[in-house]
Amino acid sequence: MRANNGKYLLLPALISVALFTFYPIIQIALPTIKDFSTFKDLYGSFFTSTYNVRVLGRTFLIAVITTFIVLLIGLPVSLWIARQKKNLRQVLSILILFPMLTNAVVRNFAWIIILGRDGIVNKLLMAIGIISKPASILYTNTSIVIGSVYLFLPIMITSLIGSISELNIEVEEAAAVLGSNPFSTLIRVILPQLTTGLLTGAILVFAGTMTAYTTPQILGGNKHLVMSTLIYQQAMTLGNWNSASAIALILILVSALSMILMKKGVKLLDRRPDNAN
Amino acid sequence: MAELEVKQLSKSFDGKAKVLKDISFTIKDGEFVSILGSSGCGKTTTLRIIAGLLDQTSGQVIIDGQDISKVPVHKRNFGMVFQSYALFPHLTVFQNVAFGLKMRKLATNEINERVKEILNLTGLGELAQRYPAELSGGQQQRVSLARALVTKPRLLLMDEPLSNLDAKLRVKMREEIRRLQKQLKLTVVFVTHDQQECFAISDRVLIMNAGKIEQFDTPENIFHHPKSKFVANFIGYENFINIGEKVDERTFKTNDLILKTNEELRQAEVTTIRPENVQIVDEPDRENTLRGEIISSEYLGQSFSYLVRTVIGNIYVEEARHAPRSENDQIVLELPVKHLHVLYR
Ligand SMILES: Nc1ncnc2c1ncn2[C@@H]1O[C@H](COP(=O)(O)OP(=O)(O)OP(=O)(O)O)[C@@H](O)[C@H]1O
Ligand SMILES: [Mg+2]
Numbered sequence: 167m168r169a170n171n172g173k174y175l176l177l178p179a180l181i182s183v184a185l186f187t188f189y190p191i192i193q194i195a196l197p198t199i200k201d202f203s204t205f206k207d208l209y210g211s212f213f214t215s216t217y218n219v220r221v222l223g224r225t226f227l228i229a230v231i232t233t234f235i236v237l238l239i240g241l242p243v244s245l246w247i248a249r250q251k252k253n254l255r256q257v258l259s260i261l262i263l264f265p266m267l268t269n270a271v272v273r274n275f276a277w278i279i280i281l282g283r284d285g286i287v288n289k290l291l292m293a294i295g296i297i298s299k300p301a302s303i304l305y306t307n308t309s310i311v312i313g314s315v316y317l318f319l320p321i322m323i324t325s326l327i328g329s330i331s332e333l334n335i336e337v338e339e340a341a342a343v344l345g346s347n348p349f350s351t352l353i354r355v356i357l358p359q360l361t362t363g364l365l366t367g368a369i370l371v372f373a374g375t376m377t378a379y380t381t382p383q384i385l386g387g388n389k390h391l392v393m394s395t396l397i398y399q400q401a402m403t404l405g406n407w408n409s410a411s412a413i414a415l416i417l418i419l420v421s422a423l424s425m426i427l428m429k430k431g432v433k434l435l436d437r438r439p440d441n442a443n
Numbered sequence: 444m445a446e447l448e449v450k451q452l453s454k455s456f457d458g459k460a461k462v463l464k465d466i467s468f469t470i471k472d473g474e475f476v477s478i479l480g481s482s483g484c485g486k487t488t489t490l491r492i493i494a495g496l497l498d499q500t501s502g503q504v505i506i507d508g509q510d511i512s513k514v515p516v517h518k519r520n521f522g523m524v525f526q527s528y529a530l531f532p533h534l535t536v537f538q539n540v541a542f543g544l545k546m547r548k549l550a551t552n553e554i555n556e557r558v559k560e561i562l563n564l565t566g567l568g569e570l571a572q573r574y575p576a577e578l579s580g581g582q583q584q585r586v587s588l589a590r591a592l593v594t595k596p597r598l599l600l601m602d603e604p605l606s607n608l609d610a611k612l613r614v615k616m617r618e619e620i621r622r623l624q625k626q627l628k629l630t631v632v633f634v635t636h637d638q639q640e641c642f643a644i645s646d647r648v649l650i651m652n653a654g655k656i657e658q659f660d661t662p663e664n665i666f667h668h669p670k671s672k673f674v675a676n677f678i679g680y681e682n683f684i685n686i687g688e689k690v691d692e693r694t695f696k697t698n699d700l701i702l703k704t705n706e707e708l709r710q711a712e713v714t715t716i717r718p719e720n721v722q723i724v725d726e727p728d729r730e731n732t733l734r735g736e737i738i739s740s741e742y743l744g745q746s747f748s749y750l751v752r753t754v755i756g757n758i759y760v761e762e763a764r765h766a767p768r769s770e771n772d773q774i775v776l777e778l779p780v781k782h783l784h785v786l787y788r
Contacts, residue, residue: 206474213518218718240445334527336525336527336529337529337530337531338515338524338531339496339523339528339534340523340525340529340531340587340590341531341542342496342515342516342517343494343495343496343516343517343519343521343522343523344517344522344542344543344546344590344594345517345518345520345546345547345594346517346542347515347545348517350546354529354542358533359532359533
């Protein structure tokens with residue numbers, strides 16, 4: 167009885183979610199599929215243009231590489247932070263979030279200065295003799311990846327610290343007593359228990375990078391378009407609204423599909439029953 | 444299969460007060476020793492230092508004459524059963540138990556064989572493919588036990604491994620542990636705060652209080668000759684009688700009452716007697732008798748427990764009887780000479 171009544175309390179929330187999430191998407195989608203020839207025209211022309219496909223590929227690749235790097239840096243850092251004494255842990259957790267408090271545009275302009283021809287990175291690389299003249303890092307895929315990693319690392323670390331601090335340390339101690347060295351414990355005991363946290367973090371970073379606008383806009387220049395900057399160009403510069411809508415939908419579909427695949431992949435690795443975490 | 448020696452072990456956390464104060468003891472090869480003590484006395488801390496999970500502040504842990512204080516946990520080859528079970532949540536029962544054998548790089552055949560054997564022994568055969576979250580508390584505890592036993596550790600450390608089992612299973616499991624320990628000739632350190640359990644299972648019992656050893660002896664000796672008031676109290680002696688004035692080596696006088704014991708008084712100040720050893724008798728003029736009045740009674744199942752007011756204070760008495768005596772009854776108590784024990788600390 168009570169469970170039944172409680173259900174209706176969810177209604178306002180459900181309606182808002184439906185309204186704010188799906189209504190805009192439907193609004194974008196409808197004009198592009200209003201009849202078959204429009205549909206064929208818009209989506210067909212996207213995939214027949216090598217330029218557009220290259221943009222899609224680049225977007226996807228940047229998101230994958232960014233996610234990978236963020237995982238690679240985020241995991242050890244969050245393991246370290248999560249295992250510090252309470253006070254230090256709290257201070258570090260807040261410091262990690264600090265970059266998110268600055269404006270995205272300001273943040274990216276900072277990278278322009280750092281990565282530019284006379285920037286600190288080039289000076290450093292020349293000083294230690296890796297390169298002899300300034301390399302162009304800025305306005306490349308690399309600079310977009312660097313900016314995105316910087317942007318999303320705090321999210322990953324925060325998400326992972328949460329998962330790690332829920333682990334029972336005695337489980338790791340049990341592994342050690344049974345003869346497992348620290349590295350083997352990390353691989354066999356800690357990581358398998360973190361799959362959910364890692365997946366959540368990875369999905370957030372991946373989706374965020376796929377759809378980010380400011381970072382690729384400022385750090386990619388106009389030669390390295392990604393899907394979101396392409397959409398802007400189509401809509402705002404060329405006034406091609408329907409084409410922009412189609413690209414937006416393709417972006418949504420590719421992102422969603424990738425995330426579903428990630429989830430499926432993790433399910434294969436982690437066969438715990440659902441109530442285990 | 445090893446002899447464990449703990450030498451002048453001390454521990455304080457973050458420079459705070461010591462929770463272990465200069466503890467020394469030796470456990471012989473193949474011996475089953477229980478550490479008994481109330482909550483917070485340092486049992487788990489002692490066990491964790493022996494296991495290598497915690498660094499001592501000072502002192503040594505020695506196995507077969509070799510100081511292992513600097514040997515990391517995973518190279519000590521011990522077994523441990525944790526208070527919280529600490530099962531691997533992402534592995535099945537079978538995989539949990541196989542973990543230690545995998546770490547020892549045994550052949551798959553042997554691993555399968557040994558895991559199956561120990562699972563059957565602990566009654567977990569049917570549950571091999573379940574995950575820990577799908578098990579009851581008692582089942583998890585048995586997995587934890589099986590996981591430690593299967594590696595045939597040279598020293599098995601157990602931190603209250605039976606605390607979450609029901610009374611019946613508890614007795615069955617402790618008999619099983621004892622049988623396995625004898626069969627595999629394991630050296631075992633078993634932490635508990637259940638007095639009955641540790642007396643039933645152990646070769647020797649180490650009683651701890653506030654980071655110190657109170658007494659380390661066989662269950663019989665501890666039961667019959669507790670050394671200190673703390674030990675006596677802990678193992679169910681509830682009556683403490685002050686030695687007022689010494690009459691001779693084994694006789695003392697307290698509140699005009701003359702009491703005798705079989706033990707030398709020396710410098711002691713207190714004697715003690717268990718409630719079930721106090722007799723209710725008819726004739727008032729025998730040795731070690733005194734008059735009293737029943738203040739309250741309590742039904743214990745097999746017997747009745749009375750609180751009796753006497754000249755030397757209130758005394759607890761247990762008597763096996765079908766019907767209770769009534770309150771305010773005037774009775775005569777005998778404190779049998781052989782049951783009145785002297786406490787030296
Ligand atoms: N990590 C720690 N930091 C500070 N103090 C600790 C820590 N671990 C234990 N202590 C303290 O050390 C003392 C002994 O703790 P320990 O866990 O060894 O008790 P125990 O005898 O196992 O108790 P229980 O029967 O409740 O398990 C306690 O006073 C406890 O508060
Ligand atoms: Mg404990």
